[in-house]
Amino acid sequence: MPISPKAQRLIACLALRGPTPRPVVETLLWPQARQTQAAKGLRQSLWKIRKVTGDALLGAHGEQLELRAGVTLDIRPASRLAERLARRAATLEESIGPTAAGLAGPAEQGMTEQSRWPCLDLELLPSWDGEEIERARERWDTMRLAALQRLGESCLAERDLLASLDYGRRAAAVDPFNERSQMITASALVGLGDMRGAWRLYTAYSDLVGAELGVDPSPGFLRIVTGVVPEDVPLRR
Numbered sequence: 001m002p003i004s005p006k007a008q009r010l011i012a013c014l015a016l017r018g019p020t021p022r023p024v025v026e027t028l029l030w031p032q033a034r035q036t037q038a039a040k041g042l043r044q045s046l047w048k049i050r051k052v053t054g055d056a057l058l059g060a061h062g063e064q065l066e067l068r069a070g071v072t073l074d075i076r077p078a079s080r081l082a083e084r085l086a087r088r089a090a091t092l093e094e095s096i097g098p099t100a101a102g103l104a105g106p107a108e109q110g111m112t113e114q115s116r117w118p119c120l121d122l123e124l125l126p127s128w129d130g131e132e133i134e135r136a137r138e139r140w141d142t143m144r145l146a147a148l149q150r151l152g153e154s155c156l157a158e159r160d161l162l163a164s165l166d167y168g169r170r171a172a173a174v175d176p177f178n179e180r181s182q183m184i185t186a187s188a189l190v191g192l193g194d195m196r197g198a199w200r201l202y203t204a205y206s207d208l209v210g211a212e213l214g215v216d217p218s219p220g221f222l223r224i225v226t227g228v229v230p231e232d233v234p235l236r237r
Contacts, residue, residue, distance in 0.1 A: 086146035
């Protein structure tokens with residue numbers, strides 16, 4: 001028996017919130033339903049989940065629902081990793097080593113593959129909607145963006161320009177409007193001698209924020225590229 005979409009949302013709710021009272025779950029998942037209908041819907045979802053997973057996934061203590069202690073959630077070690085990376089200002093080896101990042105188990109170690117932290121590229125429940133999920137997604141995106149930016153800046157400081165370029169582009173993919181990510185990428189391009197590429201990046205970003213937000217890039221971003229603008233490309237103000 002497949003797990004229904006509503007049952008999937010129940011699992012996601014408990015994964016994101018931790019132990020949660022039944023009435024709160026009912027309100028979150030059946031906001032428009034009457035209390036009796038919401039309670040019935042919750043009972044049905046719990047039955048369907050247990051039909052498939054037995055007692056391996058869900059636990060209950062009185063009115064509290066929660067995932068079993070042995071259930072592994074990628075978002076928790078990934079969030080700890082992102083926060084640790086974003087806060088650390090030491091050398092790259094100290095900042096991003098698995099021990100410093102608080103990663104111990106095999107699943108967590110997979111997040112550190114080739115020291116490029118592939119977990120930072122993952123979206124949280126893409127295509128899912130709902131206020132609870134949107135808030136959790138926003139928190140995750142904020143943490144992983146800050147982590148990628150810190151890694152990019154650390155690589156710039158160490159003159160590892162290709163790695164910095166990689167981190168800057170990945171950070172820009174999380175939030176293309178964030179200027180810090182674009183500046184990291186442009187600085188790496190300048191360091192690599194790709195003057196035209198840095199200027200193209202600046203003008204594309206200028207077009208984006210001008211059209212969508214009605215603002216111009218900061219003078220700091222402009223200073224990164226104005227000294228290397230090709231003569232045949234007019235500087236746009």
